[in-house]
Amino acid sequence: MIHPHGAIRLRPARRRPHRPAEPVPPEPVPPEPVPPEPVPTEPVPTEPVPTGAGLPRAVVLLGAGAAATVVIAGLRSAAWLLAPVFLAMVVVIAASPLPRWLRRKGVPNWLATTALVLLVYATIAIVVLVMVVSVARLASLLPTYAGRADDLVGGLTSTLSRFHVGPDQVRQAADGLDLDRLARLLESVLGTATSLASNLVFLLSLLLFLSFEAATVDARRARIVADRPGMVEAFAGFVHNTRRYLVVSTVFGLVVAALDTVGLLVMGIPLAVLWGLLAFLTNYIPNVGFVIGLLPPAVLGLLEGGWGRLLAVVVLYGVLNFVLQSVVQPRFVGDAVGLSSTVTFLSLILWSWVLGPIGAVLAVPLSLLVKALLVDSDPRARWVDAMIGSVPRTKARRHEKPDEGT
Structure with missing residues (x-):
């Protein structure tokens, strides 16, 4: 622009209003790739791994019976x-x-x-x-x-x-x-x-x-309990029950032996002390031990005093030994060791056949040992204990059901 006095005058430039910068839109995130659907293919047949749970129950029972037969035959040999x-x-x-x-x-x-x-x-x-x-x-x-x-x-x-x-x-x-x-x-x-x-x-x-x-039992048990606590508990129960059985049998045996010895001395039977000792030893044979202890003094009674003396010996042993050893003692033994009277009698027959006379004397401890190995140490086999164990008389009365007519 030219001024009237001849000087050139510059027009100031007009300021444009400040416009804020437009925000830059974010770059779009590419979507995740969708995996392609698998093409269905026919499965390759594989042989199933045989397990005990998949076997028929009859096969399991037959296998267990065969194994038990082999083990018993090996024990007998x-x-x-x-x-x-x-x-x-x-x-x-x-x-x-x-x-x-x-x-x-x-x-x-x-x-x-x-x-x-x-x-x-x-x-x-x-x-x-x-x-x-x-x-x-x-x-x-x-x-x-x-x-x-x-x-x-x-x-x-x-x-x-x-x-x-x-x-x-x-x-x-x-x-x-x-x-x-x-x-x-x-x-x-x-x-x-x-x-x-x-x-x-x-x-x-x-x-x-x-x-x-x-x-060294305590030190060995401390080393085993970390890996096999169930086995340690089962063997501890076996030792405890065996001692209880021996205590009960010893107490009853001493009572029976003392009474038999006194009775035989009164009747004049020779060697009464020997027959009392025999009654004490046969007391460890469940159920039928008194019969073995009866025969020798009965024969001597017959030879010493005739049929009357024989009858007196039979009555003495029948009242004392049969009632105490075959009726009262099995109940205490069953409650002490956790075996029913039927299982005790069957164990007597089995172990007598397997191990001879010593097996008859040790029938209950050996059955407790087998129970500890196969039942008490395995939680899955605890149901067997309910079948072969004895139920205490107080609990049995508590769970008895009244008759339908009452």
Whole structure:
């Protein structure tokens, strides 16, 4: 622009209003790619892995029965070894509270174990000594009753002839009652007992080693409980129930043996102390032990005083031994160890067949051992305990249902 005085005047530039910058739109996020749908293909057939749950129940039962048969047959074939082992184990379990009590009193471990060994050895020595001396006296006493036996056989022959029993049958029965043959049999048993000294040494050696091993049970249990607490609890229950069974049987055995000894002494039966000891030992045989203890004093009663003395001995054993050992004691044993009377009787038959006479004596402890291994240690098998165990009488009364008519 030209000013009138000739000077050039510049027009100031007009300011444009400030416009805020338009926000830049964010870049769009690309959508996540959708995975393509899998094309259906035919599954490749694979062989199923066989499991116990998938097997039919009949197959499982047959397999378990076959395995049990094989195990029982193996135990029976090794009875010469297993019977002393089980006997030594039960003896050590019964006597092990003594060293524990001594250790709590501050007695050294080696001295407590020595006391346990001496106690076990002394008990076995006393029992063996009494039995050997008594059986030797019996073998020398029986021949003196030969005349009395002939008179009894003659009277029995005349009595049977009234019932039209032939003389040949009577003669065969008389030959079976030959006391000389019985005396020779007892002498042969005593001779065989000396040949079994090696088995006695084996048993005493087992008792020695197990007595020393009993001192380390607590340390072994502490190492096992971390991995197998159920197994440790099951074996602890086995030891506890075995001791309770032995305590109950020992108490009843002492009562029965004392009463039998006194009764036989009053009746004048020879060797009453031996028959009392026999009654005590047979008390550990469930249900039928009194029958084994009855036969020898009954025969001597017949030879000593006739049929009346025999009847008196039978009545004595029937009242005391049958009532206490076969009626009262099984109830206490069942409540103490958790086995029903039926299972106890069946275990007596089984273990007698498997291990012989020692199996009859150890029938209940061996059944408790099997129960601890197969039932108590496995929570899935606890239902078996409800079938084979005994129900305490108070609980049984509590769960009894009244009759429909009441």
